[in-house]
Amino acid sequence: xxxxxxxxxxxxxxxxxxxxxxxxxxxxxxxxxxxxxxxxxxxxxxxxxxxxxxxxxxxxxxxxxxxxxxxxxxxxxxxxxxxxxxxxxxxxxxxxxxxxxxxxxxxxxxxxxxxxxxxxxxxxxxxxxxxxxxxxxxxxxxxxxx
Amino acid sequence: xxxxxxxxxxxxxxxxxxxxxxxxxxxxxxxxxxxxxxxxxxxxxxxxxxxxxxxxxxxxxxxxxxxxxxxxxxxxxxxxxxxxxxxxxxxxxxxxxxxxxxxxxxxxxxxx
Numbered sequence: 671x672x673x674x675x676x677x678x679x680x681x682x683x684x685x686x687x688x689x690x691x692x693x694x695x696x697x698x699x700x701x702x703x704x705x706x707x708x709x710x711x712x713x714x715x716x717x718x719x720x721x722x723x724x725x726x727x728x729x730x731x732x733x734x735x736x737x738x739x740x741x742x743x744x745x746x747x748x749x750x751x752x753x754x755x756x757x758x759x760x761x762x763x764x765x766x767x768x769x770x771x772x773x774x775x776x777x778x779x780x781x782x783x784x785x786x787x788x789x790x791x792x793x794x795x796x797x798x799x800x801x802x803x804x805x806x807x808x809x810x811x812x813x814x815x816x
Numbered sequence: 817x818x819x820x821x822x823x824x825x826x827x828x829x830x831x832x833x834x835x836x837x838x839x840x841x842x843x844x845x846x847x848x849x850x851x852x853x854x855x856x857x858x859x860x861x862x863x864x865x866x867x868x869x870x871x872x873x874x875x876x877x878x879x880x881x882x883x884x885x886x887x888x889x890x891x892x893x894x895x896x897x898x899x900x901x902x903x904x905x906x907x908x909x910x911x912x913x914x915x916x917x918x919x920x921x922x923x924x925x926x927x928x
Contacts, residue, residue, distance in 0.1 A: 724892035780872035
């Protein structure tokens, strides 16, 4: 069982996000999570980083996005940190649509929904200009967590 | 976004040559599909067999492309691997798109 912490820092540039994705996926595979689980966790972290770049930093390059990864025997936690515009608090997102109503299929807003579906804990905090989105996946899962 | 595009009868096959379909390339994909649809190509197979990573931006771009077709035409998915397929299922987009294991089967379904 591997354990440890690592901090990744990228510029607020969408073309750099893949570096975080690769790292997250590789770490997850080493835990080991399955290929599908590792991919889904990678998606969650990438979504969080994308949201930071687009919304916290308004797609402006030149800012730091930090991803802290903390792995122990029971969980892996990702903290995605920025010093941009804080996210507004909201309800847990849903993704409801009629599969026969093509005109109204959602094209966006799926990132937070995916995070809540895949991760066991999702929380957000903002203090003294620093915003942190924390995503936790339990490694020992009970039957209700799937 | 690097794509290979070929026409088989009335069907246009668009194959991704990128392994990642994310926020960086999503807009390019939409623009490319927009050009294809403007040329009156309304039966599209999107072959994703070489894509190992897609996020909601990529998925949103595919949805947007389907919506460009309106009531005439269809966009179907071919070759989705287990990981990519899991995202379609997680977001229930597997109820929106017809998914085929191979390009050949997808083309046959749209050939008319």
